[in-house]
Amino acid sequence: MSETEGTTEPQPIDFIREKINADNASGKFGQRVQTRFPPEPNGYLHIGHAKSICLNFGIAGDYDGVCKLRFDDTNPEAEDQSFVDGIIEDIAWLGFEPDDIVYASDYFDQLYDWAESLIERGLAYVDDQNAETISENRGGFTTPGVDSPWRDRSSEENLALFRGMRDGEFADGEKVLRAKIDMNHENMQMRDPVLYRIRRVHHQRTGDSWIIFPTYDWAHGQSDAIEAVTHSICTLEFDSHRPLYDWCLEHLELPHEQPEQTEFARLNLTHTVTSKRKLRQLVDDGVMSGWDDALMPTLRGVRRRGYPAAAIRAFMSHIGVAKTNSTHDIELLESFIRTELNRTALRRMAVLRPLKVVITNWPEGQEDEREAINNPEDESAGTRMVPFGRELWIEQDDFKLDPPPKYFRLTPGREVRLRAGYFITAQDAVTDDDGNVVEVHCTYDPETAGGQAPDGRKVKSTIHWVSAAHAIDATVHLYDRLFTEPHPGADGSDPMASLNPDARETLTGAKLEPILSEVTPGQVVQFERLGYFAADLDDPAVFHRTVGLRDEWANIQKRRQK
RNA sequence: UGGCCGGUAGUUCAAUUGGCAGAACGCCUGGUUUUGGUCCAGGAGGUCGCAGGUUCGAUCCCUGCCCGGCCAGCCA
Numbered sequence: 001m002s003e004t005e006g007t008t009e010p011q012p013i014d015f016i017r018e019k020i021n022a023d024n025a026s027g028k029f030g031q032r033v034q035t036r037f038p039p040e041p042n043g044y045l046h047i048g049h050a051k052s053i054c055l056n057f058g059i060a061g062d063y064d065g066v067c068k069l070r071f072d073d074t075n076p077e078a079e080d081q082s083f084v085d086g087i088i089e090d091i092a093w094l095g096f097e098p099d100d101i102v103y104a105s106d107y108f109d110q111l112y113d114w115a116e117s118l119i120e121r122g123l124a125y126v127d128d129q130n131a132e133t134i135s136e137n138r139g140g141f142t143t144p145g146v147d148s149p150w151r152d153r154s155s156e157e158n159l160a161l162f163r164g165m166r167d168g169e170f171a172d173g174e175k176v177l178r179a180k181i182d183m184n185h186e187n188m189q190m191r192d193p194v195l196y197r198i199r200r201v202h203h204q205r206t207g208d209s210w211i212i213f214p215t216y217d218w219a220h221g222q223s224d225a226i227e228a229v230t231h232s233i234c235t236l237e238f239d240s241h242r243p244l245y246d247w248c249l250e251h252l253e254l255p256h257e258q259p260e261q262t263e264f265a266r267l268n269l270t271h272t273v274t275s276k277r278k279l280r281q282l283v284d285d286g287v288m289s290g291w292d293d294a295l296m297p298t299l300r301g302v303r304r305r306g307y308p309a310a311a312i313r314a315f316m317s318h319i320g321v322a323k324t325n326s327t328h329d330i331e332l333l334e335s336f337i338r339t340e341l342n343r344t345a346l347r348r349m350a351v352l353r354p355l356k357v358v359i360t361n362w363p364e365g366q367e368d369e370r371e372a373i374n375n376p377e378d379e380s381a382g383t384r385m386v387p388f389g390r391e392l393w394i395e396q397d398d399f400k401l402d403p404p405p406k407y408f409r410l411t412p413g414r415e416v417r418l419r420a421g422y423f424i425t426a427q428d429a430v431t432d433d434d435g436n437v438v439e440v441h442c443t444y445d446p447e448t449a450g451g452q453a454p455d456g457r458k459v460k461s462t463i464h465w466v467s468a469a470h471a472i473d474a475t476v477h478l479y480d481r482l483f484t485e486p487h488p489g490a491d492g493s494d495p496m497a498s499l500n501p502d503a504r505e506t507l508t509g510a511k512l513e514p515i516l517s518e519v520t521p522g523q524v525v526q527f528e529r530l531g532y533f534a535a536d537l538d539d540p541a542v543f544h545r546t547v548g549l550r551d552e553w554a555n556i557q558k559r560r561q562k
Numbered sequence: 563u564g565g566c567c568g569g570u571a572g573u574u575c576a577a578u579u580g581g582c583a584g585a586a587c588g589c590c591u592g593g594u595u596u597u598g599g600u601c602c603a604g605g606a607g608g609u610c611g612c613a614g615g616u617u618c619g620a621u622c623c624c625u626g627c628c629c630g631g632c633c634a635g636c637c638a
Binding site: 014038039040042072074075077078130131134135138139140141142143145172173176178186187188189191194195196197198199213215216217220236237238239240241242263265270276318319320321322323324325326327328329331332335336338342343347373376377406408409417418419420421450451452459460461462463464526528529530531549550551552553554555556 | 563564565566567568569572573574575576586587588589595596597598599600601630631632633634635636637638
């Protein structure tokens with residue numbers, strides 16, 4: 001098990017690690033710590049899974065233990081090899097290396113044998129009732145269940161029937177194997193849960209050799225036990241399954257100490273959804289271009305978006321682990337993204353909404369190169385040369401004919417600094433018939449090369465720019481919240497109703513400084529003053545805004561509106 | 563409706579066996595700054611879900627209540 005370095009902070013110990021410490025102190029598992037990450041390969045991993053991954057692999061790392069990746073492939077209906085491959089890739093990207101990659105289907109023989117042993121001891125029976133009847137007879141929260149008429153078959157008969165199920169003597173759904181526990185149990189999970197069902201569906205690993213498949217409850221704890229897992233960590237909704245988890249294991253001869261299930265609260269984030277089912281719907285409905293759309297909260301999506309794996313790990317470590325149902329502000333995640341990227345991202349200049357600036361006292365045809373710092377947070381990142389000329393692109397927002405209060409940028413008669421360039425003063429502006437500014441005429445002060453005035457005069461603002469003669473064109477995607485509601489569907493409404501129609505804004509005329517032609521796919525750079533942008537994985541002339549910079553000016557404007 | 567799990571700043575989490583309620587993010591103010599970024603300093607923000615009880619003393623223990631989540635798939 002290995003974990004790459006990331007930004008971490010001192011972390012108060014969580015209740016799970018406390019429990020492990022207690023187990024180590026009592027010698028319950030002989031100081032051994034083993035966890036597992038057990039996804040079903042029926043979709044790609046999302047940011048919620050990252051919490052579980054960080055927890056399980058993180059604990060194994062902390063305690064010098066073991067953590068395997070186990071695919072819970074007990075239901076071939078929605079499962080697929082492409083998801084297996086994708087999940088393996090995503091975990092590696094997040095920065096974790098499983099000690100082994102295993103499959104619940106590896107244990108089908110053992111699981112089957114254990115089921116027979118249960119039957120032999122009168123602890124399981126074959127039920128001929130159909131799904132609907134079983135459901136009806138399970139009873140309700142306040143009403144007892146009704147025993148199946150087949151509940152008291154002899155062991156011999158059950159054994160023959162179960163083998164018949166395995167050997168194809170019955171149709172899908174005709175019979176199931178059930179544990180014989182208590183149809184009047186206050187916990188619904190204990191009312192004779194189904195252990196095996198017949199499904200003539202091709203399985204991506206076992207092919208057609210099995211037509212009966214164990215349910216989650218018959219597979220999960222046993223898989224843990226076979227692998228020698230000590231701490232089986234899962235999300236809160238499995239809480240009511242724990243008595244069944246224990247029941248199964250207590251009635252079997254286990255090769256190791258009996259593992260212990262502990263539940264924690266899954267991760268929810270505002271303005272998005274972390275549910276495979278809903279994410280699949282977004283893909284199937286064509287709202288998203290795929291599971292790897294930069295707007296998707298999937299690991300593949302946030303990777304395209306430019307979220308660094310180290311930042312995700314730091315976030316998970318920060319939010320901790322508890323049993324409180326919680327929804328974190330997406331802004332908190334974004335602050336971790338910024339912290340990481342501020343340290344690591346190269347600074348570049350790019351103009352998203354270009355406005356032409358002509359330096360009227362700069363000689364026609366003369367070119368210059370300015371030296372710019374690549375990352376003020378990291379001296380070793382060095383400097384680069386940026387071409388400069390008579391005609392430049394600046395951001396439309398950086399010039400106002402009629403400036404609002406506290407506006408520090410370019411406006412007629414005011415002097416500002418071009419980053420790494422010169423001081424310029426706006427003289428006049430050309431407007432079109434509608435009064436929109438289409439070109440600004442400025443003069444520059446040759447004494448201010450590099451951005452400092454020899455006479456010590458100050459300037460209130462520094463703006464970014466790109467030489468028009470050297471600019472390269474790019475397409476830039478800007479992103480907003482996926483859902484307008486902080487908690488989509490929380491009031492019982494359809495979550496899709498609050499999908500943000502303006503979540504993606506695509507700008508096709510962006511102008512980049514020439515060195516940006518050298519970015520590698522997926523590389524994240526800071527466009528100075530604008531935010532962090534990731535070069536697309538497939539087309540590096542396309543950029544995705546990972547996250548914006550904190551924007552004091554936006555706050556000032558917001559306050560003024562109130 | 564029964565059972566289980568939760569409820570501490572706006573949000574998420576802490577508080578060493580009952581002893582002056584803390585942190586991060588966000589927000590506000592000031593300083594630094596060739597990014598209105600970063601960084602630094604400071605500030606506002608809490609009836610510890612509610613009501614009783616035990617105690618010198620309760621966020622913590624007890625009782626009752628309220629609110630939220632999960633559970634009645636041959637999904638996981």
